[in-house]
Amino acid sequence: MNLQDMTIMGFSNLWHTRLRSTLTILGVVIGIGALTSMVSFGTGMQKNLTDAFTKNDLFTSMNVTPKDLNVDEMMSGDLSGIGKMLDEKPKPLTDSILEAIREMEGVQLAFPDESFAGKLQFNDNEVSKNMQPIPAAASAFYPYNDLLAGELYPHDSSQSVVIKWETLRDLGLIVEYPDLDYTLSRKDSLKGTRIVSPDSVIGRKITLITAELNIPSNPLGILMGDDFDPFEETSREYTICGITRPRDEFTFDRSRSALVIPPVTARKIPRLSFSSVWDILGEGKEEGTYSSIYVRVAEMEVLTPVREKIEAMGVGVFALADELDEIKRAFLIMDSLLGAIGTIALIIAALGIINTMLMSILERTREIGVMKAVGGSENEIKFIFFVEAACIGLVGAVFGLLLGWVVTRIANQVMNTMVLPDNQGPVDLFYFPLWLILGAIGFSVVVSLAAGLYPAIRAARIDPVRALRHD
Known part of the structure; x- marks a missing residue:
């Protein structure tokens, strides 16, 4: 056969x-x-x-910190190792370090990664949220190159802001988008929540309220019963120029904040800020220094060489790409x-x-x-x-x-x-x-x-x- x-x-x-x-x-x-x-x-x-x-550039980005944050050592529970790490004197992240990082070959974007708290007033509602300064150069990268509506502000001193879809929802507005499958509940109706188009939000004004310490000119007046508020609020209006897309279960929230604001504009806002773990751990941040710097490189292959150059400056670097094998x-x-x-x-x-x-x-x-x-x-x-x-x-x-x-x-x-x-x-x-x-x-x-x-x-x-x- x-x-x-x-x-x-x-x-x-x-x-x-x-x-x-x-x-x-x-x-x-x-x-x-x-x-x-x-x-x-x-x-x-x-x-x-x-x-x-x-998509969120997590394999081509890193965070620079004043200290070398060893995640494995912190998660190990070794108290002596953690104590030693916290005792190390941090190297301040100054403008000179920021500029040096920006000039490195392969670096596309570098800016201070900080945020501050405040209250947002819009649509007759008020919420307490965190705001984050993001440079206009970020418009070339996700998610600011793929907004639901509008676009990122044109320059770093603009009076425009980008608001998150989730923030508008908290303020009582459900912004429509192609895949939206949302039915207003009875609770939504009682709160006054409405479904609106993106165009009805773009161009409108939103109020940002921040607070700063109010140091009395006459401290003895407090002891004599004078009215005194330790915090002084400042209110400013900005124009909404963009709305981010809704975040899904697999989208990393890079900004961690409800409102994105130009960095030069943000510097002029009086505020209290505890944006860094180092501030909370007791080593106050000096004037003109940053708690963290975000760095984005052109491709994953140049991340390691750039990281080594930054570490040579005596600062800490954390990159999620290091955990890729894990x-x-x-x-x-x-x-x-x-x-x-x-x-x-x-x-x-x-x-x-x-x-x-x-x-x-x-x-x-x-x-x-x-x-x-x-x-x-x-x-x-x-x-x-x-x-x-x-x-x-x-x-x-x-x-x-x-x-x-x-x-x-x-x-x-x-x-x-x-x-x-x-x-x-x-x-x-x-x-x-x-x-x-x-x-x-x-x-x-x-x-x-x-x-x-x-x-x-x-x-x-x-x-x-x-x-x-x-x-």
Whole structure:
């Protein structure tokens, strides 16, 4: 027999036992469906997180601090190490350091990463929020190059501001956008919340109220009962020039603030600010220094050289890219655990393949004897059974992938409808990369061949004389 004859015979034997073969293939379908759907959830989470980090420039950015903030040491619980780190005298982040960083090759953007507290008044509502100065040069980068409406202010001394979508919601306005799926509740109606278009917000004035310490000119007056307020509030109006897009579950909030304001304009606002952990830990910030500096580089490949140059200045640097290997390792562990659970179903399916093929041997004992009597070799007999096993694995893998895809589509729809917030657009929580598809097919075929190994060997060793006497 040639290769084509043996292959056709293998497929023909499965067709003659259609019901039993279908039930066996169904077991493989369920196993592959469970395996791929579970692993696709892990790969989907990894893809969403990695894409979000890349989109938000987290792999091409770093934060410069006065001290070397060793996250691993702080998380270890080693009090002596933490104490030693806090005792180190920080190097002030001055304008000269900031300018030196900006002049480094590969640096696209560098600015003080600070914020201050205040109150926002708009639409007859008031909320307490944090504000952050961001330079106009950030308009070339996410998220300020992809605003929901408007654009970032043109220069650093502008009297315009960019407000977050979530801040407007807190102020009683739900700003429309294409994927918005929000229904006003009774609570919203009582609060006066309205759904509005972005154009109705752009160009309107918003009031920013900040406070500073009020030092009395006559301290003795306080002891004599004079009215005294330790804080003095300042109110200023700014024009809304842009609205950020709503933040989803996989978007990193880089600014951490409700309002983005030009840095030169922000310096003129009297305020109290405790924007740094170093201020809270007791080492007050000197005039003309910064608590932290944000640095963005052109690409991930130049991050390490730039980091080394900055560290040589005697300051601390933290970059999320340093944790990339740990993130990948964590997802690998998660994918392995999910894959192991799905593999259990495939192993059970493999037992079904063994049972099906052993039954096939009993029914075809005389047929096997005839093939050996006319010159069929043991290897040819084995090959026929291997073809049957491989066919079961291949067909089961294809339909298993289809089942896994359908299940993940349904699960994804349920998650987007019932779990994720109303203001968030649809998120694809599952992902089928090419390696998963090809790997599932290959794994199914290999497991099926392994399951068919024992039946194939047993069939090849049948004595043709006894087989011909078998009824």
